[in-house]
Amino acid sequence: MKGPVAARFSRRDDVDLARRCVSGDQTAHRELFQRERRRVHVILFRVLGSNADMDDLLQEVFIEVFRSIPGFRGEAALGTWLDRIAVRVAYAHITRRRVETVRLSIVAEPVSHQPGADERAMTREAAAHLYSALDRMPASQRVAFTLHVVDGRPIKQVAESMDASVVATKVRVWRAWRALRRAGGRDPLIADLLNGGAQPPDER
Amino acid sequence: MKRPPPILHRKFEVEPLGEARWTRVERAVLDGAANAANAAGPPRSLAPRADAPPPRWRLAAAMLVLAGAVATIAGGLAWRVVVPSVGHEGTTRVETAANGSRVEFGESTIDVGPTSAVRFAGDDARGVVVTLDRGRVECDVAPRRERPPFVVEAGGVDVRVIGTHFVVARTGDAVSVDVQRGEVEVTSGGARALVPAGSRWPPSSTADGVDAPAPSGPPLSNEPARETGSHPTDSRAASPAGHATATSPREQYEAASRLEAAQPAAAIALYRELAHQGGAWGANALFAAGRLEADRGDHDDARRLLRDYLARYPGGPNANDARQLLDRLR
Structure with missing residues (x-):
């Protein structure tokens, strides 16, 4: 059976x-x-x-x-x-959809007093800021970055999904990463996300 | 700078889709699958491309969108009177220059027109309030189902939404509402009017929002203008036997509409009983029974009821909806 x-x-x-x-x-x-x-x-x-x-x-x-x-x-x-x-x-x-897009957080304020509610609301806010910054990047960098860094897929798998070479995919991820670091200089939420709030890198 | 990027997937969870949305997607995909298979040509490269899909796919997509729109209309979207209650703490304000902006707010998309000022408050869980201070917003709102309402406020005019595509324009105190899909109920100065798809409120206004007298659309007070699904106007709980105490046709109709979600069979029985009585509410009830049978998947009964409606009320307020629904059921 x-x-x-x-x-x-x-x-x-x-x-x-x-x-x-x-x-x-x-x-x-x-x-x-x-x-x-x-x-x-x-x-x-x-x-x-x-x-x-x-x-x-x-x-x-x-x-x-x-x-x-x-x-x-x-x-x-x-x-x-x-x-x-x-x-x-x-x-x-x-x-x-290359029109000017403003993405607003759907959680304007904490809605729960349960433990971790504030942190979850802050994380969603940070995600909104991150994707707003990604909106300004070339699509290839965004796709490579989100699949590798946000979703945690290995570079090789991301490269296969994009029908691109591993080297080209790495370059796209690093360019996106560099642009986000610059955005982090102006946006503390993104900076916190990239510097302190994120998990350490997984094995690639 | 050689520090590797962090991995964020443990922080950002994928927001699940509700089962109702999955069901709609599945239905649309499976309906379109046969056509897509028939239209298959030689396999294309799967490399990412920047261009739009080929014309054959566009046609299939257009058919899916059309089917979805018909399904949405046939689904009997309900609209309610607005009593704004969501607080404005945490409001986000958007002011546009010459080009306008697109705002994604939860599952809804709002195109803010040029030189407009809009405030956004709330969220999908508690309800959304969009306040139009100046200019124009074009809203595409996903069906709200059981969730709290999506409300647009423009001066003294309120629009409560459960799921549709519409435009609200405001110039000074003059407001207009232009409904492209679904149906809305507009409240102004205590008066209410239903605005169906393809119509504008007030009827004499232009798309830019002029002439805003009190609503002159069909009143909701005593006689129905059009069957719009579930729109209870009071908080009394209905029961399968509730119609025994519902004396007027309107009360019977509302009792039935309250039963739709939890006890559809009882709702249909009430609608059928009311339909036998005739009159405006009877006509609405007959259509509602057909719509509900279609929703439940009993297509034979749905077709019978809808044909009966068209035979008895060929020029009735829901005649077009009945024809569209019948087309979909064929």
């Missing part, structure tokens, strides 16, 4: 699922959506910093997935293939 759905799937599982999707099997469409929706949501949220426009973007990603899935041959894991599509959709969204 099978246990709960495993978090990881074999390459054969991926190819079988893709084949069923190509054949128009709606159960397979639903299975793929259910299996991968959180993975896609995390990428979009990390890159964009909020759930605004999220419904449309999730639809965009999955419709593109189903449109392109006849080309999936299983050379990479289905998840990696999905990551690339999600990154591409996020990238296009950033470059499309």
Whole structure:
């Protein structure tokens, strides 16, 4: 008897699922959506910093997935293939919305007296400032920085998702990092985030 | 400067999407999946690109957006009278120059027009108040569902929102409201008016906000102008048998609307009973029963009720909505 759905799937599982999707099997469409929706949501949220426009973007990603899935041959894991599509959709969204954007914190003041409420409110405020600074960067730097630094993915994985070299991805991360350090000179919340408030770097 | 970047993912949590939003996304994706599969051409490069999606995808996206808009309208968005109550502590003020700005506030997007002044207060958990001091705001508000309201205040005019796309413009004391999707209820000087999609309040105003007499739209006092979903006007709790004490058609209708979320079957029974009585509230109830059956997934009953509505009230206030909903159910 099978246990709960495993978090990881074999390459054969991926190819079988893709084949069923190509054949128009709606159960397979639903299975793929259910299996991968959180993975896609995390990428979009990390890159964009909020759930605004999220419904449309999730639809965009999955419709593109189903449109392109006849080309999936299983050379990479289905998840990696999905990551690339999600990154591409996020990238296009950033470059499309080049209007002046002001992102306000949705927590104007602490709403709870529970322990840690102030800190959580401050963290969300800092996140709003961080993404506001990221709005002013080239999209490629933003995507590389958010996936590596904010989401904690290894550089190699980020490079694969962006279809770029490891060296190019490192350069993008460091350029974004340098720009944020400059922004931190004017914004104490960003400075605190980058200097003292963050966790130490993970093993890369 | 050689210090490596910190890792922030333990600090910033991914805000979850509500299950209702996931359900909507899933429905839209699965509806579009067959079309997308049929339209599949040779596989494209998956390298990140800066350009827009190809025309074929745009068409699919437009269809999805249209389907979503129809679903939203058919879902019976409800609008309520405004009694501003959220405090203004922690208010953020935005003043724009010649170009305007886009503000993302929680799950809502507000385009602030040129030379406008706007204040934002509250949050998604407690309710949002947008105060328009001058100029123009174009709001795209995600459905509020069970959450506290999203309110726009402009001088003496209040608009309470549950989810829609609309524009509020203010020049001095003159205010106009232009509804592009959904429906809003506008309150001014104690008078109220429903403003449906594609309409403007006051009717004689321009998009820039002139002429702001008291609302002249359909009054809510005794007769319904249009079925708008759940809009209770008092706090009495309804029960499945509540209609026994609800004497007027309006009270029956409101009792049914209060039951929609918790006891949809009881709400439909009340709506059907009211529909048999005819009259303006009966017409509204008939449409509401069809809409609710569609929401519950009973498409056969929904189609029967909506066709019955169109046969009895072909020019009724919800006739267009009924036709759109029927199209969606085919």
